[in-house]
Amino acid sequence: MPRLDKGTLALTFKFDCDRFLRFRLASDAEKDSLGIEADTYKRPGIELIKAAGRRWEADKYQDLIDVSPPDAVEYVEKEEVDELVGRKPFGKVENLFEILRRETPPFAIIEAEFEVPSNITPGLQEAYDTYGLDTVRARPDIIWIRPGGTGHPLIGDPDPVPEFELHVIDVKMAAEPSLRHFTEVTYYALSLAAALAEQGLSDRYAVSAEGFIWPGSHDANAFRNLVREYEARGDSDPVTSALQDTLVPVPYEVYQVHVKQFFEERLLRVLEQRPEEASWHVGPKCQLCDYVRYCKQEAENCDHLSRLPWLNQGQAELLRQNGIATTQSLREAIRGSTTEWQAAEASSHQLRADRPALLVRAEALHTNEPVVIEGRRCSFMPAWSDQNIFITVHFDPGSGITFAMGAARVYFPPGRSQGDPPxxxxxxxxxxxxxxxxPDTERARLVEFVTLVSRWLEEVSDTNSRLPSADRVSSHIFFWDMLEVRQLRRMFERHMNHPEVVDLIELLIRLFPPDQVLPDPDLFKSQPGTIVKDVVRLLLGLPIPHDYSLFDTANTLFPDRNENGDLYRFQLPFGFSTPMSDQIPFERAYELWQDKIFLRHFDPRFPDQPSRWRPYTRDELYEGIKHATRVHLRALQHIVRRLREHYRDRLTLRKAPFSAAPPTQTRIPERARSLIAFEKLNVACQELENRQRRSLPVDEREAHFFS
Ligand code: SF4
Structure with a gap:
């Protein structure tokens, strides 16, 4: 009997994949016949991440219990301590409706479970009747019970307003909740409203059409401190006031569409199909999916269109509808401009615009060679810079905390002799x-990192200030992925006002300003850094399926040979890389932070018996993370070097000599200065955009409707 549990629903929204849902609903016989094995166990330490999430939830529940009057919060605590979580976990409250029938209901109920009424949508009833779906149960993290009339919109808009309002709260460790979290809250609210009606409780209770997310925070005591602050100010209801400040509202109307679509379309469609029929498309979103190895293997076996990086599922579907189902047939169709390709192109402007890149990416997959996209140039990477700084950043997406940073520089100082090494x-x-x-330790490492990179930049700037302008040198910073720049900015934002950081960080903030800081127009215009993956995407097709990862790119872009003539490969030991991701797996960070190490050294004598492998020590793990960070830096340097050697004439950014001098302060009011900066930024943006457009070949400019 297929079972739709809480995790399946939330993860289907995350992966947005029919196959994922169908595989999760598959019977044991179906799983056996397909050989679908969940890959989770192959990521040692992943349990720590889940446990950290459960610990975060439990701590927030405990905060709420401790700041509320005795017995105001209804909950069940389990008997046994969960060693990984580090405390007794909370269990489910099974008598939700009995509690709600009390004369005075509690302030909140933690993890109350109830059956989702089949009438929340006709689709669910059909799933029960036709496909024998097991009864679906919902368990919101917290149901917050408030006296009616708060002014929040209520589901069903009841008149008169009932005595109480129920607000669904979902606790998440993530600092930035996503669609998946919002949809989950909406689903609970919708289900709870229907369940109240079914139980005859809707005269007394209504569910708020605004659910809430309790997001992660870097201050574990933030909520308790907030309650104390409100108490000190004499607030009449400090807990409610603190909750209002902490929670992120989720507008029901926006997300109910996703919930309804799930039950009425996706669930029924998927239940009707055999597991192998459900649609799928491997891409970067798959990186934490249990089935990624299975799907990648199948994609290779059938030459699936998702092997073409940056071709999305909708485009692949359109190609299939026009009789083009493999990367090989796409290659032939574009080359021969067949009627199938012409029909596909006519129905999608984007496919037409992407034609040169699609052809080259398909060619590269089949010739096993890098292929250049004819006519394209790149205006955001220089063919030469005297100082080259390479940066890599690795972080935990749950807490948003960075666990490893690497910085390398290759510098050709002025006045050096021909042939001198950098x-x-x-x-x-x-x-x-x-x-x-x-994040205190993160701040300490950030201080070291910022001090180092600023020293490199200021050294070049100082040198330039003493040289005639013709001899001055340039500086450029390279990252592999935009994700790393975003994380760096997030760190700057988090720590920039701290007394240990504020003075140090001024130059780097101007180079990579966080959202709340207005960029320095002159530095912005000089394009201080390049996302190297974007250069590869713009210029090349590579023999790499699905996504151009850092190591695969480095290993296919004219790799070095060792003294035996063998190709040198950038690679990491087991446990330090993961499919479809350029980040060091964040479970390594949790192992280090919590001193609970699951990782073992792969032993080729017992490849299928991880229990016989030797466990890592803490020192080995620490060194392993350091080593992995270094290999990332070296792979990035290799790619930049090869791009410059082989595609020099296509890299058109010209760097001016570097200066770290702050912008000249004119004697005009702050507001006017900001307006001038905005204006300059606007002009700089347009210039950069024009430069990149002009570097496209004429037919591509036409296809994109650029004049
Ligand atoms: S790996 Fe990707 S395509 Fe395969 S089931 Fe998971 S989300 Fe879907």
Whole structure:
């Protein structure tokens, strides 16, 4: 009997994949016949991440219990301590409706479970009747019970307003909740409203059309402190006031569409199909899916269109509808401009615009060679810069805390003789202790990192200030992925006002301003850094399926040979890389932070018996993270070097000599200065955009409707 549990629903929204849902609903016989094995066990330490999420939830429940009057919160605590979670976990409250029938209901109920009424949508009843779906049960983290009349919109808009309002709260460790979290809350609200009606309780209770997310925070005591603050100010209801400040509202109307679509369309469609028929498309979103190895293998076996990086599922579907179902047939169709391709192109402007890139990416997959996209140029990477700084950043997406940073520089100082090797330096910073999401150690490493990179930049700037303008040197910073720049900015934002950081960080903030800081127009215009993956995407097709990862790119872009003539490969030991991701797996950080190490050294003598492999020590793990960070830096340097050697004439950014001097302050009011900066930024943006458009070949410009 197929079972739709809480995790399946939430993860289907995350992966947005029919196959994922169908595989999760598959019977044991179906799983056996397909050989679908969940890959979770192959990521040692992943349990720590789940446990950290459960611990975060439990801590927030405990906060609420402790700040509320005795017996105001209804909950069940389990008898046994969960060693991984580090406390007794909370269990489910099974008598929700009995509690709601009391004369005075509690302030909140934690983990109350109830059956989802089949009438929340006709689709669910059909899933029960036709496909024998097991009864679906919902368990919101917290149901917050408030006296009616708060002014929040209520589901069903009842008149008169009932005595109580129920607000669904979902506790998440993520600092930035996503669609998946919002949809989950909406689903609970919808289900709870229907369940109240079914139980004859809707005269007394209504469900708020605004659910809430209780997001993660780097201050584990933030909520308790807030309650104390309100108490000190004499607030009449400090807990409610603190909750209102902490929670992120989820507008029901926006997300109910997704919930309805799930039950009325996706669930029924998927239940009707055999597991192998459900639609799928491997891409970067799959990186934490249990089935990623299975799907990648199948994609290779059938030459699935998802092997073409940046071709989305909708485009692939359109190609299939026009009789083009493999990357090989796409290659032939574009080359021969067949009627199938012409029909596909005519129905999608985007496919037409992407034609040159699609052809080259398909060619590369089949010739096993890098292929250049004819006519394209790249205006955001220089063919030469005297100082080259390479940066890599690895972080935990749950807490948003960085656990490893690497910086390397390759510098050709002015006045050097022909053939002199560059000055090179390389440093790695590991955040080795994090308690309860406290980012203090991250800040300490950030200070070291910022001091180092600023020193490199200021050294070049100082040198330039003493040289005639013709001899001055340039500087450029390279990242592999935009994700790393975003994380760096997030760290800047988190720590920039701290007394240990504020003075140090001024230059880097101007180079990579967080959202709340207005960029320095002159530095912005000089394009201080390049996302190298974007350059590869723009210029090349590579023999790499699904996504151009850092290591695969480095290993296919004219790799070095060792003294035996064998190709050198960038690779990491088992446990330090993961499919479809360029990040060091964040479970390594949790192992280090919590001193609970699951990782073992792969032993080729017992490849299928991980229990016989030797466990890592803490020192080995620490060194392993350092080593992995270094290999990332070196792979990035290799790619930049090869791009410059082989595609020099296509890299058109010209760098001016670097200056770290702050912008000249004119004697005009602050507001006017900001307006001028905005205006300059606007002009700079347009210039950069024009430059990139002009570097496209004429037919591509036409296809994109650029004049
Ligand atoms: S790996 Fe990707 S395509 Fe395969 S089931 Fe998971 S989400 Fe779907």
């Amino acid at each position: 000055q090179t330096e390389e440093y790695v910073f590991v955040v080795d202790r994090v308690d309860a999401m406290n």
